Amino acid sequence: MTQNRQVVIRELPRGELTNDHFELRDGEMPAAGEGEVVVRTILMSIDAANRAWMQGATYREAVKAGDVMHTYSIGEVAESKDDRLKPGEIVAVEARWADYVTVKAKHAQKLPDHRPLSHMLSILGIAGKTAYHGLVNVGRPEPGETVVVSAAAGSVGIFVGQIAKALGCRAVGIAGGKDKCDWVVKELGFDACIDYRGGNLFRELKAACPNGIDVYFDNVGGEILETVLFQMNQKGRVVCCGAVSQYNSTAPSGPRNLPGMVVVKRLRMEGFIVMDFADRDEKATQELMAWVKEGKIRVVEDVVEGLENAPRALTGLLAGDNRGKRMVRVAPDPV
Amino acid sequence: MTQNRQVVIRELPRGELTNDHFELRDGEMPAAGEGEVVVRTILMSIDAANRAWMQGATYREAVKAGDVMHTYSIGEVAESKDDRLKPGEIVAVEARWADYVTVKAKHAQKLPDHRPLSHMLSILGIAGKTAYHGLVNVGRPEPGETVVVSAAAGSVGIFVGQIAKALGCRAVGIAGGKDKCDWVVKELGFDACIDYRGGNLFRELKAACPNGIDVYFDNVGGEILETVLFQMNQKGRVVCCGAVSQYNSTAPSGPRNLPGMVVVKRLRMEGFIVMDFADRDEKATQELMAWVKEGKIRVVEDVVEGLENAPRALTGLLAGDNRGKRMVRVAPDPV
Numbered sequence: 157m158t159q160n161r162q163v164v165i166r167e168l169p170r171g172e173l174t175n176d177h178f179e180l181r182d183g184e185m186p187a188a189g190e191g192e193v194v195v196r197t198i199l200m201s202i203d204a205a206n207r208a209w210m211q212g213a214t215y216r217e218a219v220k221a222g223d224v225m226h227t228y229s230i231g232e233v234a235e236s237k238d239d240r241l242k243p244g245e246i247v248a249v250e251a252r253w254a255d256y257v258t259v260k261a262k263h264a265q266k267l268p269d270h271r272p273l274s275h276m277l278s279i280l281g282i283a284g285k286t287a288y289h290g291l292v293n294v295g296r297p298e299p300g301e302t303v304v305v306s307a308a309a310g311s312v313g314i315f316v317g318q319i320a321k322a323l324g325c326r327a328v329g330i331a332g333g334k335d336k337c338d339w340v341v342k343e344l345g346f347d348a349c350i351d352y353r354g355g356n357l358f359r360e361l362k363a364a365c366p367n368g369i370d371v372y373f374d375n376v377g378g379e380i381l382e383t384v385l386f387q388m389n390q391k392g393r394v395v396c397c398g399a400v401s402q403y404n405s406t407a408p409s410g411p412r413n414l415p416g417m418v419v420v421k422r423l424r425m426e427g428f429i430v431m432d433f434a435d436r437d438e439k440a441t442q443e444l445m446a447w448v449k450e451g452k453i454r455v456v457e458d459v460v461e462g463l464e465n466a467p468r469a470l471t472g473l474l475a476g477d478n479r480g481k482r483m484v485r486v487a488p489d490p491v
Numbered sequence: 492m493t494q495n496r497q498v499v500i501r502e503l504p505r506g507e508l509t510n511d512h513f514e515l516r517d518g519e520m521p522a523a524g525e526g527e528v529v530v531r532t533i534l535m536s537i538d539a540a541n542r543a544w545m546q547g548a549t550y551r552e553a554v555k556a557g558d559v560m561h562t563y564s565i566g567e568v569a570e571s572k573d574d575r576l577k578p579g580e581i582v583a584v585e586a587r588w589a590d591y592v593t594v595k596a597k598h599a600q601k602l603p604d605h606r607p608l609s610h611m612l613s614i615l616g617i618a619g620k621t622a623y624h625g626l627v628n629v630g631r632p633e634p635g636e637t638v639v640v641s642a643a644a645g646s647v648g649i650f651v652g653q654i655a656k657a658l659g660c661r662a663v664g665i666a667g668g669k670d671k672c673d674w675v676v677k678e679l680g681f682d683a684c685i686d687y688r689g690g691n692l693f694r695e696l697k698a699a700c701p702n703g704i705d706v707y708f709d710n711v712g713g714e715i716l717e718t719v720l721f722q723m724n725q726k727g728r729v730v731c732c733g734a735v736s737q738y739n740s741t742a743p744s745g746p747r748n749l750p751g752m753v754v755v756k757r758l759r760m761e762g763f764i765v766m767d768f769a770d771r772d773e774k775a776t777q778e779l780m781a782w783v784k785e786g787k788i789r790v791v792e793d794v795v796e797g798l799e800n801a802p803r804a805l806t807g808l809l810a811g812d813n814r815g816k817r818m819v820r821v822a823p824d825p826v
Binding site: 208374377381382394396397398409410411412413414415416417418419420421422423424425426427428429432 | 543709712716717729731732733744745746747748749750751752753754755756757758759760761762763764767
């Protein structure tokens, strides 16, 4: 009998999310009903948004106490009761932190056989597409403009800066810790990266952006957003991709200069989710793959091994200890 | 000898602006130099933005202590040393709170002879164009959508709601005081108007907007913006036109749900100034005049008589005691 381990939410966090909010349990091995498939999980995407899902309904249903934790996964079809999918095919699914899940076949997205499969969760997955669509279709930078991105060493940030460079822009990162900042500049080719923990964000940002900031790709919100807003150029664009500084807080505070700066500088602040640009995914994939081939984008991934380590993979991500796209490997890529 | 009264800024305000920050003085009668004109002031526009100019450089130079207060005026050319303009012509100018000012002829905008001249400061002036461009070109509502506007009884707000109705939208105002709200509904035809001082803004807004809010034309920022953001629909648009709640404050606070709501609801928040859409002014004027003719827009103006009353016209405006476009009449319309 095959094992189906599951990671369940014991209780929803009120403040900081910890590993104790989760529990590993043995679940029943699922079977496919009519129109369904059983999917064996291979890789699970770990994202700051997972934490937001616990705050209530967002662009998707909320995660509740007692749920097997929700995730976006890549897996292999293990059993099928639908003509659309055959065992052995690779699919992307809205799944759970579990060895096996059952989903409606029509909700599973068949993936091309692109190896390593991990690329489908990083450069060619939500992280890469979020960076691409957010920067190209929301921020719309012109060559020569200055692009700033926070969480620069994160799953999305590493691609935002590299895409900005590929588009002929100046790319400046903001990240936590000197090591991360050095890594972003030396390994990923950003023009500069500022350690927000250094205590001189305003001054260092000003020095790194002598012509002001045209596009800010905001992954964090809060005080960093406030500081960046003061240095935005007229008609600048703020791509609102996340507010991680607010997720772990019960008393969030907004940037004190909003909406003042938006009015005075005629800024555009715009939120998006990657699905909003599904009709442009094909173009995104082509451009991203071309940039990887040309050596303009380095694909960096942060893989945590083992389903049982999913809680610390997420809490660690929220604490900022990842470099590049974080994911959990539950099973090896099929041969 | 002709008198040239001037209202000077004695000192810049740190907190609330009062009449004592200004002083009426007798100035010298100016003379036009080469390429200049002397303009006799007829009407001065009084705007919340005047207060913002005192906070430092915005989209224009800052106002300083000792300056004759800056303003946007309509006047008559009294003397000209430039071929472009002749005495007796009507012009709009960046001027001062004074009977007479000297400006470069190339900076004076010749106006069509549209009477009453006050319309050039309200429906056909910055107020009307701000309402039009902000709603039509930034907010871009579709027929059937719900448009909410704050400072609904103000110079811009009265037109925003009426334009929304003309476009086939549901128009809901927010204003201070029951009398103002009743006036906005009964006299201007808004579908509803909520008194934010009533203490139930969230609940009353929800009742007045059963289908949520698609476009919010924000004239105030602060807590009202925060409350409205919670009720915005997915892909809603926030037109950022002012932040009057922040002008009179030394410790401004931003909406606590920013940028969270922008991310979760994929909102677009965009600031603008009316000059950004100068290329579409002609279309705006035509549409606005047509709506006035058809009775879809009522032009309401709030005229304070006398240059010496300009300080209280502005401080009163900031306290919210105007209904419609406030202006100061310095001299009668020429015959």
